[in-house]
Amino acid sequence: MSAPLAAAQIAESNASLLAGLEDDYASLGRSLDRRGIDVDAVKARVAGFSVAVPSWGAGRGGTRFAKFPIAGEPTDIHEKLEDCAVVHQLCTATPRVSPHFPWDKVSDYAALREEAADYGLGFDAVNSNTFQDQPGQAHSYATGSLASTDAATRAQAVEHNIECIEIGQRLGARDLTVWVGDGTNFPGQQDLGRSLDRYLDSAAEVYAALPGGWRMLLEHKMYEPAFYSSVISDWGSSILAAQTLGPKAKCLVDLGHHAPNVNIEQIVARLHRFGKLGGFHFNDSKYGDDDLDSGSINPHQLFLVFNELLEAEANPREGFDPAYMIDQSHNVTDPIESMMSSADAIATAYAKACLVDRAALRAAQEANDAMLAFQTLRAAYKTDVAPILARVRVEAGGAVDMIAAYRASGYRARKAQERKPVGLGAGIV
DSSP, X not given: OOOSSOHHHHHHHHHTTHHHHHHHHHHHHHHHHHTTOOHHHHHHHHHTXXXXXXXXXXXXXXXXXXXXXXXXXXXXXXXHXXXXXXXXXXXXXXXXXXXXXXXXOOSOHHHHHHHHHHTTXXXXXXXXXXXXXXXXXXXXXXXOSTTOSSHHHHHHHHHHHHHHHHHHHHHTOOEEEEOOOOEESXXXXXXXXXXXXXXXXXXXXXXXXXXXXXXXXXXXOSSSSOSSEEXXXXXXXXXXXXXXHOTTEEEEEETTSSOTTOOHHHHHHHHHHTXXXXXXXXXXXXXXXXXXXXXXXXXHHHHHHHHHHXXXXXXXXXXXXXXXXXXXXXXXXXXXXHHHXXXXXXXXXXHHHHTSOHHHHXXXXXXXXXXXXXXXXXXXXXXXXXXHHHHHHHHTTOOSSHHHHHHHXXXXXXXXXXXXXXXXXXXXX
16 A cells, blocks of 8 residues: 655655755754754654544534534545554654544444555554444433443443444454543532542543553533533543552543633643543633634643653653643544644644753753743744754655645545545534
């Protein structure tokens, strides 16, 4: 199986931009050298950084009211993998795909793993779905899944999560991400204590099925689809559940699943302190939306999150191995362009965090010099690291200007002719 885009196309797109890139990279190198930073060392760190893309992110999302498909949108996991391969081919930082079941079910998972490998892709965390009903499902999740008041529904949700683990083993994954929409819309609808007990009992059955080396990533969300209470609504509920379940249970932080103005970078530090930082779903949020493109609203917060992540990496305590994934809903853009843009924003935040003078920051913190500490972070944040990221991409066979190269390739137009159209949707909730 060949790469979706011809290498010659990418090279042609790069040709007129390489001289300018070399000039910008050399200029940045001289600037960083004056600060005692080796630009090539930073480039090497950035080259080793990667983030997974979600299989569902290859298609258009939707609001709670409507979905507007894009021509050439993928209709199955095979077409999703092809689109994800385009993202990785151009940005070179997204070598893994996170599948979602039962959406991505196939009859032969060994063949699917080989198909992904042919594209240069592997599989990341597998995601279960007990937040919507599927055709032929025996019991409805309308009033809950792992925390349902109905024992048969809870058993069905447990069985599905265990099935996801079994599929993940065949795909070479090692993490199961569990997010449930369980909660209430009215005061008094359920007993808030007993609903958590039911969740923990069900989650313990899933946890018991984890193979050696696997982790169970618990994802919290403040609200939606339940608007009065959610069973796992915040990082406090998440870490308590993870501590109750055991060492293989970790907390997953979705950047959009918090109350406005919550200090997410502090949450990162707290979860790491207690050995429960399991992973991230990168996106952005403005109001109550939780799946905007990464870095599109608050890139400074993204940088501060990565500053804490690099602090955690330098001080691993009980270990540091978070799973990084993009998780967005591309309602009005081409999903391939949005995923490339987000991968760039995430890698940019990481690269800037690599520039922080850790010794100077620690000295300022110990001296309670608030302004010097802040300016130490600010110096890294203000640095334009685009030449580093572009150089990394070019050296790995990617594009200097990813979106321009993608548009010039005509890939979306070709897929619009080859793929069956996706029907109109009524929304995601």
